[in-house]
Amino acid sequence: MTGRNSTALQSEIFDPKSAIDGSLCQPDPSKSCGACCGLYNWQNHSRPVLIPLLERSTSLFFSLGRNPDQFRKAYADEAPPPNPKLLETIYNCEFLGFLDEKKKRVGCLLHPSVNDGRDLRDHCFYGKETCSAHYCPSYTQLTKAERASVRLSIDDWYLYGLVITDIDLVKEFFHQVETRLGDSLKEEGLKNRKVRDALREFFFLKETWQFSSGQGRLGKYYFSHSEYQIARIEYGKRWQIQPSRFDKILLTLESEFQTPEDILVAESIIEGKIVNFLTAYEG
Numbered sequence: 001m002t003g004r005n006s007t008a009l010q011s012e013i014f015d016p017k018s019a020i021d022g023s024l025c026q027p028d029p030s031k032s033c034g035a036c037c038g039l040y041n042w043q044n045h046s047r048p049v050l051i052p053l054l055e056r057s058t059s060l061f062f063s064l065g066r067n068p069d070q071f072r073k074a075y076a077d078e079a080p081p082p083n084p085k086l087l088e089t090i091y092n093c094e095f096l097g098f099l100d101e102k103k104k105r106v107g108c109l110l111h112p113s114v115n116d117g118r119d120l121r122d123h124c125f126y127g128k129e130t131c132s133a134h135y136c137p138s139y140t141q142l143t144k145a146e147r148a149s150v151r152l153s154i155d156d157w158y159l160y161g162l163v164i165t166d167i168d169l170v171k172e173f174f175h176q177v178e179t180r181l182g183d184s185l186k187e188e189g190l191k192n193r194k195v196r197d198a199l200r201e202f203f204f205l206k207e208t209w210q211f212s213s214g215q216g217r218l219g220k221y222y223f224s225h226s227e228y229q230i231a232r233i234e235y236g237k238r239w240q241i242q243p244s245r246f247d248k249i250l251l252t253l254e255s256e257f258q259t260p261e262d263i264l265v266a267e268s269i270i271e272g273k274i275v276n277f278l279t280a281y282e283g
């Protein structure tokens with residue numbers, strides 16, 4: 001932990017919700033998600049940009065004795081680096097921070113598990129009731145096996161939050177793989193480390209995709225003038241070709257192509273990741 005006094009931060013602080021099997025927010029001590037608190041709602045939401053933001057909130061909160069009022073004042077007094085929000089109407093909560101010394105988990109600094117049982121979430125914009133009652137669509141739309149695939153393959157807050165909230169990416173991976181297997185993907189198969197590694201390599205495309213359009217996008221959504229829409233790749237209009245068989249995946253990876261040859265390269269990369277996964281899974 002860097003910055004101001006952080007000795008109050010316990011290394012084993014852990015959200016009680018994590019004890020519930022299937023928790024997506026805080027699944028285990030190696031990662032967590034903070035997407036609905038505005039974690040990625042920045043034009044530039046790359047890992048190197050988010051880490052200092054989280055460190056700043058965390059060190060400030062603990063250095064001020066976990067006092068939310070003092071925190072808000074001090075937070076407002078410090079000028080953050082210029083980085084516009086993706087969507088103005090989504091609140092980027094200043095109380096999102098790192099929950100452990102090793103900075104493996106992001107989460108709510110006002111949560112009772114961080115504050116000796118005191119629930120301080122009424123000090124935030126949303127309030128305690130809204131914060132505690134919110135469950136994102138991934139809870140209901142991802143199947144048990146789909147949730148497990150993300151939980152078991154990723155041990156890193158940044159990538160975990162991006163993927164667990166990207167329902168299309170996860171579902172389309174399953175669709176591609178299960179179509180080739182002619183069977184459903186079994187959670188049992190994810191016990192094999194090579195299978196998990198191959199799956200992580202696929203999900204890691206979210207962070208390393210060479211055709212990513214960059215800013216102004218989050219998954220298949222693009223943001224403009226405080227509105228968002230679902231992006232499209234204009235295969236027919238621009239190049240008179242059929243949509244890619246990986247269209248859904250290409251959209252979630254925020255792809256922008258200059259030539260049809262780019263699309264072939266992109267398809268080849270995705271195909272390689274899927275084949276690697278199947279080789280490990282069936283091997």
Ligand code: SF4
Nearest residue numbers: 024025033035036136
């Ligand atoms: S986006 Fe979903 S998984 Fe992530 S913290 Fe919010 S409710 Fe939990």
Ligand code: SF4
Nearest residue numbers: 037093095108124131
């Ligand atoms: S106070 Fe609410 S919005 Fe803010 S970090 Fe905590 S749970 Fe998220």
